[in-house]
Every structure is written in C-alpha cells, then in structure tokens.
Amino acid sequence: MNMAEAQWQGVTPEHVSGASSKLIVESVSKWFRTPRATVHALDSISIQVAAGEVVCLVGPSGCGKSTLLDIIAGLTKPDSGRVLADGQLVTGPGRQRLVVFQEPSLFPWLDVFGNVMFGLKLCPELTNDERREVAHRFLGLVGLDKFERVHVHELSGGMKQRVALARALAADPQVLLMDEPFGALDAMTREHLYDDVQRIWRDSGKTIVFVTHNMREAVCLGDRVLLMSRAPGKIIQAFDIPLPRPRSIYDVELVGHAARVADALRGTVGGGVPE
C-alpha cells in the first residue's frame, strides 16, 4: 500500500469526469404484486453516477435498495422509468455490470476456484492461463488462496462473501453493484477490504454502487452517500463526502460525516422525512 500512497492525494481522481454519466437511473418506479398485497417498492428514483464514482446507498431495511440494484443490473424490469448504462438502455443483465449479492450466490457444484473461474470463462479476451492467473490473484487478494480447492459448503459465511467478491472483481466489470457485501464479515477483514476496495477503485476506475447499513462504511467508501426513505423507496437526501483518500474509518472528520448521515437516517426511521 505504501508505494501507492503518493498518488492518493487528490480528492477526486481524474477519471471521475462530471460530463460522462456511467449510469443514469431515470424516475424508476417498481411495484411488487403478490396475491395478498401490492408493495410499492420504489417511487420515481433518479440517480446519476459518473464514471469511476463510488455511490453508497443507505436506508432502512425493506426500502428497496436490493430492488434498485436488481433494476440497474437488468435482472428486474422497472414498471416505469428506465436505466441507461453508457447511454445505452439497459434491457437485460450484462457482463459489464456485476452484482455481489446480499444472499449467498456461490455455486455449490463448483469449488472455490471453480466459482471464480466461472465468470472468467465468460471473458473471451483472456487465455486459459491468464484466467487461472487472475483467479489466483483475486483469491489471494481476499485472503483465500489456501482454500481454492475447498467446497462451498465448507466455508464460513464471511469466507463465502469474500469468494463472491473475488468472483465479481476477477471478471473485471466496469460497474460493480455491491449489496451489503461485507455484512457477514468481522471488523478486521472488513477494514482490510475497505482499503482494497479503495485501491481497486483508484487503480481501475470502476464505477461502484454500494449498498450498506453501516454509516461509517458508506462514508469511508463513497464519494456520495444517498439516503433512501422507507417504502416506497425514494432518494431523500444526498451527502457529498469530500474527504481525501485513502480514508480510514477512524478518521475524526469521517466519523463526523457518518454522524450526519446517521442523524438523517434516524429521522426517516422515526417516521418523518427530515429536511
């Protein structure tokens, strides 16, 4: 990490250019119709994410964060509104927008290495040797190089999440959609991964939409933090986090920002929408 330190000075790396929006979510609404009730999950959500930007979504449980990521990924169709990626209408899932799901999503019929290779095998530009090399590298990055031949059910919950993260990162998507990826991890591993995510983001210029319940995590990783209201989900407040990187979650200024977001969130959960 030391060698990179010198380049970490600027608040905004140059690949974040305001002109090019990598992702545009245009007044997206979503209802879920079940035999018993109709749930209004998302209400006219509009977001613009610049290329290379990290946007964190926070909000109370059930406010539609996962649903929004599904729609951006192209796995779910919005009932109204639309999503553009690189100016192209999103009509289905694609390799350029990878999701790290909230629930375990590893394939039990493959071992750890096989799971990471699954996404890589769908990258036609790589040779087989390159694929293996990349898979080893990313499993090393999440600290699981000793577990490559282990079956999925033999991993702990946090290890599974780390494999899922390695699987997504290895396939090198332009956009990463991460749904509480660190929820099941211990604090130590998590802090390691904060550094890693910041480093990967800086090195590769990935665009990241990151869902979390953890205010400090949101403020540590995000260039912006968007606060959603409880169902029907709406973006009710946006916070710019103009802190230099790399950030540490123990930074005093960062904790101050986290407290601001937490206060606002408490307002929504309390019932009223804060100003």
Next chain:
Amino acid sequence: MKRIVVASLFFMALLGIWSIASGSGRWSPVLFPSPWSVAKYLQGALLDGTLVEAIFVTMKRLLVGYAIGLLIGLPLGLLTSSSQMLEDTIGALALGLQTLPSVCWVPLALLWFGQTEGAMLFVVVMGTVWSVIIATDHGACTIPPIYARAARTMGSQGLHLWTRVMLPASLPFLVSGMKQGWAFAWRSLMAAEIYVTILTGFGLGQLLHYGRELQAMDQVIGAMAMIVLIGSLADRILFSPWERFLHRRWGTNAE
C-alpha cells in the same frame, strides 16, 4: 465395524430362528421349508442356469422400461415446472395417475397387448413415468433462483446457462427423481411378470409365479430372496456414488 457385527449377528439370529422353526415339525415342510432347502434350490437354479437366465431377462426388461420412463418423465417434469398451464394439465394428470398402484395397469395392458413383452413394458413405463414427472417437477421448482441470477449477470445465457448452471443446480433432484423412478419401475416389473405369463422370457417374477403353480415353496422363497437382493444391490451400485458426490459438494445429508 461394530455396525457390521451387529447386522450380521441379527441376520444370523433370524436364520437360526427360521431353521429351528421349520425343523420343529409343527408345519409341513412343503409350506414352510428350511433355509437350507431354499439355499439348495438357489444353488441348483444357479448351476442349471435358470436363475442367471431369469435375472438377465428381468434386468433387460427393467432397463428398457426404466430408460423409456426417464426419457419421457424427465423432460415432461421440466416442462411442467416451467409452465403453469402444463402444471395444471400434465402435472395434475401425473399426480392423479401416480396414486394408481402399478399392478392396476395390468388388466388394461393384457387387454390391449395380450400376453406379450409389450404389455410388460407398458406396465413398467406407466409405473415409472408419473413418479419421475412429479419428482423432477418438484425438484426443478426448488432450485434457488439466485444461481441463474448470478450467472446471468456474469454474461451466461441460453445454452451456457442451461448446461453450466441449471443442469448442475438440478442434479440433486434429478438423482432423487431417477431413484424414485427406479424403485417404481422395479415394483411395476415384478407385478407385470407375475401376471403376464408369456414364454418369450422367463424372469424372476415368473419364477415366483410358477413356484406357486408348482407348490414349490423353496422356489417361491428363493425367488423372493433374489428380488430383495437385486433391488438393494441396484440401489447401491446405481445411486450411492451419485449421492456421495452430492453429499460432498452440497454438504447435504443424502445418505
């Protein structure tokens, strides 16, 4: 090791009680032969070739009927799981016909096909296909949708999605569907062989049937023992390796 000892002691005790009971002279040895006379019958049948021939004929019928049952049942089960309309029609039909014990197909088969191999095959297929449809359908409905979702975001679609994700994801229920189908095929074939007394092939069920005709109790019991033996051996050889594989990979308790 201890389990093997306990099991063998149990079966030895069972044989002991049987031979004492038959040797006590309270029951006619014609109706209640000793284990030794059954063993002698089996030895004789083995040496003169009738037993081997019967096993061969039975297994041939079983495999053909089972294969046809799977070929029809697995795709139909997948189809019913993917369409509500097929579920309401073919699925409902399968659910109803599955409750029919396979021996109930015999009168119909005899009237349609006469005393032929075709009648026997028909009974086996009818006995197998409905339960395979239901097991496959049920299993396919329970594949967690997250697998396909994750694969699709990684760019998997069409044939790749089916062969690399849906097929392996469905292995556990395919195996249980096939296993259920096997059990039903075996039972149906025995029913068919006992009732369809043709001369084109002399199977284990027919051995049992003619044992009754000839009042040869040692033959009846010997044939029954062979049917039990083959049934459980087939289960071990055909399905246990799969179940062990699934157990290792999925961490489920398949045993």
